[in-house]
Amino acid sequence: MLDTNAGLIAAGTGSRFRNAGISCPKPLIEISGMPLMGWTLSQFAQAGLEKLKVIFNTSNCKPCMDYIARHFSWFEVDAVCRDTASSFESFMDVLSRSRNRRILITTTDSIYPPGKLKALLEYADTLPQGVMVLGLTGFIDDEKPLYATADQSGRVTALGNEPAQLVTNGVYLMPAGACEAGKGKTFPALRKFLAFLVENGLECHGFDMGKSVDVDRPEDMVQAERFAGNFQKDQVSASMP
Numbered sequence: 001m002l003d004t005n006a007g008l009i010a011a012g013t014g015s016r017f018r019n020a021g022i023s024c025p026k027p028l029i030e031i032s033g034m035p036l037m038g039w040t041l042s043q044f045a046q047a048g049l050e051k052l053k054v055i056f057n058t059s060n061c062k063p064c065m066d067y068i069a070r071h072f073s074w075f076e077v078d079a080v081c082r083d084t085a086s087s088f089e090s091f092m093d094v095l096s097r098s099r100n101r102r103i104l105i106t107t108t109d110s111i112y113p114p115g116k117l118k119a120l121l122e123y124a125d126t127l128p129q130g131v132m133v134l135g136l137t138g139f140i141d142d143e144k145p146l147y148a149t150a151d152q153s154g155r156v157t158a159l160g161n162e163p164a165q166l167v168t169n170g171v172y173l174m175p176a177g178a179c180e181a182g183k184g185k186t187f188p189a190l191r192k193f194l195a196f197l198v199e200n201g202l203e204c205h206g207f208d209m210g211k212s213v214d215v216d217r218p219e220d221m222v223q224a225e226r227f228a229g230n231f232q233k234d235q236v237s238a239s240m241p
Contacts (some may be wrong), residue, residue, distance in 0.1 A: 005092040006049040007105035020218040025060035032228035047118040107170040111210040131203040135171025137212040156204040159195040169212040174219040
């Protein structure tokens, strides 16, 4: 497996959860006995990734860093704590710190079956170097899905609002040097940047992550609990140090 950094975006404010009376920072909201960010970090560990680039906001930084120190102390953590104006800004912060290595960036919003990030990286290793690989799912339950159109080879030919059978699920494997395409540019959201990359010729492939449940709103927690409850705890912890 090629040398790969892990990237985690957790800079959102979680206002919907706070407005619903949930005071816990969103990355630490528990789903089936594990915080949202714990599900993601476990997947990184299963994939054998050790170098973690992460961005938190100024209000959730300390408790989230404390959680990593207690439960994932083997990660080599490069953390930034600051408030950003958009998902694109947060993404670029993490992407720019990967330097000359490819980086697997995720959000803390999605839960998917154990081992899927490892499988995505194994799939990426069968492709030419320098391609972008997006995690995709056919389970569409997002308020504003980013639809992905792919050909028979799995190459993504378009990203946008036009309905398709697959949508992105918050998992982005970015090739080394990808941050150069975003330098000096401003996009209102990450989805616009990803669409820009595809439209401007960056080879992009999709990897089916299976069913993925987004936890964007408090009402999503019930479905996420049911879904994550199907995973055996030994599956979640398998291959972790």
